[in-house]
Amino acid sequence: MNAQRIISAVVGIAAGLLVAFVFFGDFGNEDTATSADNKSKAEKVFVPYGELDDYYMLASGGHSGQLFVYGVPSMRKIRTVPVFTPDPATGYGYDKESKEMLGDYTWGDFHHPAVSETEGDYDGEFLFANDVGNNRVAAVDLGIFHTVDIMDLPNMGGPHAGVFLTSNTEYIALPTRFARPLGGEYASLDKYEEEYKGVVSMTTFDKKKKEFDLAFQIVLPPWSYDLSDAGKKDSSDWIVMTTYNTEFATTNLEINASQNDRDYIVMINWKKLEKAVADGKYDDVNGAKMVDPRDVKGAIYAVPVAKSPHGVDVTPDGTRFIASGKLAPLMTVFSFEKAFDAIEKGDFDDEKFGIPILPYEDVMEREVDPPGALGPLHTQFDDKGHAYNTMFISSEVVKWKVDTGEVIDRKPSYYSPGHASAAEGDTVDPDGKWLVALNKIAKDNFLSVGPSHPESMDLYDISGEEMEHIMAAPVDPEPHYAQIIHRDKIKPKKLYEKDEDRPNSVWSVDDAHIERKGDEVHVYGVALRSRFVFDAKAERPDAVTVKQGDKVFFHMTNIDLDQDITHGFGINDYNLNFEVQPGQTSTLEFVADKAGTYPIYCTNFCSALHQEMSGYLLVEPK
Amino acid sequence: MNAQRIISAVVGIAAGLLVAFVFFGDFGNEDTATSADNKSKAEKVFVPYGELDDYYMLASGGHSGQLFVYGVPSMRKIRTVPVFTPDPATGYGYDKESKEMLGDYTWGDFHHPAVSETEGDYDGEFLFANDVGNNRVAAVDLGIFHTVDIMDLPNMGGPHAGVFLTSNTEYIALPTRFARPLGGEYASLDKYEEEYKGVVSMTTFDKKKKEFDLAFQIVLPPWSYDLSDAGKKDSSDWIVMTTYNTEFATTNLEINASQNDRDYIVMINWKKLEKAVADGKYDDVNGAKMVDPRDVKGAIYAVPVAKSPHGVDVTPDGTRFIASGKLAPLMTVFSFEKAFDAIEKGDFDDEKFGIPILPYEDVMEREVDPPGALGPLHTQFDDKGHAYNTMFISSEVVKWKVDTGEVIDRKPSYYSPGHASAAEGDTVDPDGKWLVALNKIAKDNFLSVGPSHPESMDLYDISGEEMEHIMAAPVDPEPHYAQIIHRDKIKPKKLYEKDEDRPNSVWSVDDAHIERKGDEVHVYGVALRSRFVFDAKAERPDAVTVKQGDKVFFHMTNIDLDQDITHGFGINDYNLNFEVQPGQTSTLEFVADKAGTYPIYCTNFCSALHQEMSGYLLVEPK
Structure with missing residues (x-):
């Protein structure tokens, strides 16, 4: 042809x-x-x-x-x-x-x-x-x-x-x-x-x-x-x-x-x-x-x-x-x-x-x-x-x-x-x-x-x-x-293994805390059914206040060591969302360039009180 | 409770x-x-x-x-x-x-x-x-x-x-x-x-x-x-x-x-x-x-x-x-x-x-x-x-x-x-x-x-x-x-209707052409099994040459008026891809900020000669 x-x-x-x-x-x-x-x-x-x-x-x-x-x-x-x-x-x-x-x-x-x-x-x-x-x-x-x-x-x-x-x-x-x-x-x-x-x-x-x-x-x-x-x-x-x-x-x-x-x-x-x-x-x-x-x-x-x-x-x-x-x-x-x-x-x-x-x-x-x-x-x-x-x-x-x-x-x-x-x-x-x-x-x-x-x-x-x-x-x-x-050839893990040495991980609610370094704000937080804890010692442990222009890091660890219990993390009106699978630590990094009041919420349905799993990001105007 | x-x-x-x-x-x-x-x-x-x-x-x-x-x-x-x-x-x-x-x-x-x-x-x-x-x-x-x-x-x-x-x-x-x-x-x-x-x-x-x-x-x-x-x-x-x-x-x-x-x-x-x-x-x-x-x-x-x-x-x-x-x-x-x-x-x-x-x-x-x-x-x-x-x-x-x-x-x-x-x-x-x-x-x-x-x-x-x-x-x-x-309640269309008055549409291979206006390059092209035609009169109708920094518009019409025949349009190494469904006209707009030779290809398998449906974007250095 x-x-x-x-x-x-x-x-x-x-x-x-x-x-x-x-x-x-x-x-x-x-x-x-x-x-x-x-x-x-x-x-x-x-x-x-x-x-x-x-x-x-x-x-x-x-x-x-x-x-x-x-x-x-x-x-x-x-x-x-x-x-x-x-x-x-x-x-x-x-x-x-x-x-x-x-x-x-x-x-x-x-x-x-x-x-x-x-x-x-x-x-x-x-x-x-x-x-x-x-x-x-x-x-x-x-x-x-x-x-x-x-x-x-x-x-x-x-x-x-x-x-x-x-x-x-x-x-x-x-x-x-x-x-x-x-x-x-x-x-x-x-x-x-x-x-x-x-x-x-x-x-x-x-x-x-x-x-x-x-x-x-x-x-x-x-x-x-x-x-x-x-x-x-x-x-x-x-x-x-x-x-x-x-x-x-x-x-x-x-x-x-x-x-x-x-x-x-x-x-x-x-x-x-x-x-x-x-x-x-x-x-x-x-x-x-x-x-x-x-x-x-x-x-x-x-x-x-x-x-x-x-x-x-x-x-x-x-x-x-x-x-x-x-x-x-x-x-x-x-x-x-x-x-x-x-x-x-x-x-x-x-x-x-x-x-x-x-x-x-x-x-x-x-x-x-x-x-x-x-x-x-x-x-x-x-x-x-x-x-x-x-x-x-x-x-x-x-x-x-x-x-x-x-x-x-x-x-x-x-x-x-x-x-x-x-x-x-x-x-x-x-x-x-x-x-x-x-x-x-x-x-x-x-x-x-x-x-x-x-x-x-x-x-x-x-x-x-x-x-x-x-x-x-x-x-x-x-x-x-x-x-x-x-x-039989695939061996999926049930969890991310708990690793005390992993950088940025926090394994207990009481250890959640926030560190400020100049214009960087590092949140070392945990997600668990059914709340976020960013700062265990704060009046509102699930709220984070930063200044407009700060560089913000949410280092989140999911401490629900139970397969399939994934937590999402969305910030309303900030076009941001990520997730942590059971035992996983992940970081969300962004510049808080918009002042205002922004709800934070779990985006991956996790429990009967998932709807209550929320907090606030407060960005003080410059 | x-x-x-x-x-x-x-x-x-x-x-x-x-x-x-x-x-x-x-x-x-x-x-x-x-x-x-x-x-x-x-x-x-x-x-x-x-x-x-x-x-x-x-x-x-x-x-x-x-x-x-x-x-x-x-x-x-x-x-x-x-x-x-x-x-x-x-x-x-x-x-x-x-x-x-x-x-x-x-x-x-x-x-x-x-x-x-x-x-x-x-x-x-x-x-x-x-x-x-x-x-x-x-x-x-x-x-x-x-x-x-x-x-x-x-x-x-x-x-x-x-x-x-x-x-x-x-x-x-x-x-x-x-x-x-x-x-x-x-x-x-x-x-x-x-x-x-x-x-x-x-x-x-x-x-x-x-x-x-x-x-x-x-x-x-x-x-x-x-x-x-x-x-x-x-x-x-x-x-x-x-x-x-x-x-x-x-x-x-x-x-x-x-x-x-x-x-x-x-x-x-x-x-x-x-x-x-x-x-x-x-x-x-x-x-x-x-x-x-x-x-x-x-x-x-x-x-x-x-x-x-x-x-x-x-x-x-x-x-x-x-x-x-x-x-x-x-x-x-x-x-x-x-x-x-x-x-x-x-x-x-x-x-x-x-x-x-x-x-x-x-x-x-x-x-x-x-x-x-x-x-x-x-x-x-x-x-x-x-x-x-x-x-x-x-x-x-x-x-x-x-x-x-x-x-x-x-x-x-x-x-x-x-x-x-x-x-x-x-x-x-x-x-x-x-x-x-x-x-x-x-x-x-x-x-x-x-x-x-x-x-x-x-x-x-x-x-x-x-x-x-x-x-x-x-x-x-x-x-x-x-x-x-x-x-029975949903009436999907089989095609985008051919509309001679639609802006930017080109309905025949012979009408495909390129217009230059200052640093804007408008390609009025067609996609059909199994080729792109950007400029019917050019030596290579499926190649487009622009200058680095030009703003490029590919206005593409899929003239295969046959249901399910969709053409993709990807530009290799330029992080660009879109598609045109049968009878549709769509525009891809971008700044050609990288000089070089970039293959263009159909990304949605469309015919026996889909693999041959390609061309080039040539960006002349400043």
């Missing part, structure tokens, strides 16, 4: 749906499912009171900037965990610590979550998040479901193709999507090929300190890097990434970046690059150690792939990587072993920007081309050697056998699935139980909320030979990817 | 649960429900693909500042509609129009939603929201599920007791919770009784212009106003409000505001006040027309009620108002007819701040005191003359007959319900189908997300004589109240 024909084919979802109607005998059956079918489906997803879902689904929230936590199979949304965007519901971005972590940023574009791994299996400790919008990486501690570190990434232009982790979380890789001059400098688009670059950030995370470090970066040609995955087992030293716009188009990418019949999969041996960096083979570029493939031989290769692929996914056994065509109607299975052989032989077609190009035929093992299946985007896996591909244009999920390419089953999705997520699907040991397709278009699936509908997710039972579509669940914009992890 | 004993009784949820265990023979049965029970429950809530929920549940999002839309009975969350807090997922607070509407505020505390009413029935046109945090009122257009107006309310201290509507949405009433000096001026708490005030805002809303107006305010004693409701039918000229802290406590309200055995229900005849205002009987106070009960006789009364009530709710037939005791273990049924008689007779116990106090025994019709039921907070209604009360401390819902006070059924909730919401429950014509308890504590209901759990909602089938607890659904912090409205 040439680009123009493809564009014609996809220029509207209607076309895709039409294709689905044509190719699926069973498409209409879903509408006329028997009552017995629906009863059976209902029972599969119903989690009665007193029981729990089996899996957490940790979904990116896209341009909301947040993490969405769902239960599977019930598809109930349990929690929004704020990551890149302030969230008054939890006080995130309002208390001093998280406010400083967010800096001046008010949003992020979180695309691909990845749970920390040990030996290629989710270990449930941390979740990492990329920000395509503002070039950042974040870590969420899954013990407290709270973001604990965010790092700015220099030299990037939208780290869309991350985050993907190596098998023991040695590296969190974030390849860039948009080519930019290094450091984001100004350069005319006429100089695209010379001055614009693609960059991969290789970051590390210290689990103990809960801190990121930018280990090194890799400078690459100004191709767009779309998605990536890390190898597993024998291929675990490698990372693979899809590319598009190898045409170097600088305008109207819809057409101009779809001209070449083949783009590339880039293969990177991170172990070799790590050694090169240790050997000093890098340049300092805006504070990053930048490695150039032209300086480090034997670490970076590329293999041609059908045009404009989206996903590339490594099989659970680590032997193959599968590219999804997007603009070509096929999945391509590549063999790591074949790639290693080709590299060994030094049998290259070409070299681009110092990157040897491996011959397609030497590395490709199989092309899988189910008739009429259009727009393959992403591959997931089960425990029986099957792959599951989402088809954006023909709106379906295709199940096929990795070893043979045999297509086993096809089921419609409603509509236009992007990624899919299978239970434990990115690990060396998938569970083969549930698959969730993350759809981009909901149309008439749910009660309408106006011109823009929610996104939609389809839940499939994949435990049998045939997939069974169970239900659709709506979701706020916009999960691009999710990981589904068994509940 | 005296205050101290009550506080002891409620000082922990554990106590409440213990009570529940003691009083409910069937509490434990939920855990051991038979498989057949669960199958039946599963079928009741399962909405198969191709079918829709029967009801919208429109829930406040508390200190998230947003509106949460759920489907009932599936309890699937369909949408977060941003109201008081910026939301990058929809671009709210980023595009010029919504940014100006929000002003400098970054959060709100939305407590009680109210759908616009006609003749006492939800008409499904608008939803109104109060902001306890920053003293505002907002309107959401339910045709587009978008906030269309927000108004600041002067002289308020947390309009918690709103919003409640008169029967034809003549007024949107917002009584204040925290007493403050008028205008929020500084005044010592020693002057509480003289200088602090309670205020009720009476606002109107022009449905055509989609604009609020502050009609007038009422100045009241510095009691705390907790909740309120408007009369219906024969009582529709009246508003009723609960009070607490009639003790004028200025510290430790937990104890000091719980001393009096009785607080008050305030009754306000808004028609009489409306006339008084028309007659000029008001003072101008910070831009508001302030009415004082001492100046307007015959419009404001109070009736004593059991201590520290929370909710007060008017029966569907408009004959009675029911107060929930909170700190007294009973619901009190008052008769409007009796109140009118007492007023007619002029038989007053006392007068406070110019407000005649009606004798309790003359207005009270019945006290309903189910044994062991503790912490009644709020009342809802069905179509058969029953009331449903949430019991915060004993964690249950009690069904009883309004006419007789007979208790019909009691069912546990998990745990500590605040309000409940019944299908069409605030109207003159409730449906009697579903009831949702909005619980404050989730404990172990769902997969844990750390020390702070989600809130929880219990769904009950109330169509039979006995209530049936069906399921629990998690929810982000924090719905304080919700209304459940039949889907």
